[in-house]
Amino acid sequence: MQRQYETVFIVTPVLSESQMKEAVNKFVSFLTDHGAEIVHTENWGLRKLAYPIQKKTTGFYNLIEFKAEPELVDKLETEYRRDERIIRFLTFKMDKHAIEYAQKKRMQKESAKKMED
Numbered sequence: 001m002q003r004q005y006e007t008v009f010i011v012t013p014v015l016s017e018s019q020m021k022e023a024v025n026k027f028v029s030f031l032t033d034h035g036a037e038i039v040h041t042e043n044w045g046l047r048k049l050a051y052p053i054q055k056k057t058t059g060f061y062n063l064i065e066f067k068a069e070p071e072l073v074d075k076l077e078t079e080y081r082r083d084e085r086i087i088r089f090l091t092f093k094m095d096k097h098a099i100e101y102a103q104k105k106r107m108q109k110e111s112a113k114k115m116e117d
Contacts, residue, residue: 002067004039004099009080009089010059013046020060023085028064030079036068040106053087065094065102 011023028038044061053059073091080089094102 002037002069004065004067004094005073005091006063006065006094006098006102007076007089007091008061008063010049010053010061010087012054012085012087013056013058013060015060015085019085023083024062026083027076027079030076031064031066031068031072034068034072034075036066036072038064038066040065040102056087059087 011020032038042063046058047061048058077091080086
């Protein structure tokens, strides 16, 4: 049975914009190749870390929301560990309240964008 997950990962700040996008695309492709359905992706950009990780104080934050079988999460996290560009990651299963909240936030962002245009 497919469940909905949200994964946030931090990419090392020493990469160029194109290298960072390539790293994100690698994980999106990994998920889709293994039967996951991508619900939403978001690039939060370069942010300051709460504490230094591997002597770095900033990192590129990325979010991927997806639906997949539970076994895929272990495979995804193994891929994160193998990739030296990823300095931190967190994946969690979304309950119905988290899914509703995420959808509401996306709707608010979209309506705010339409107001600007």
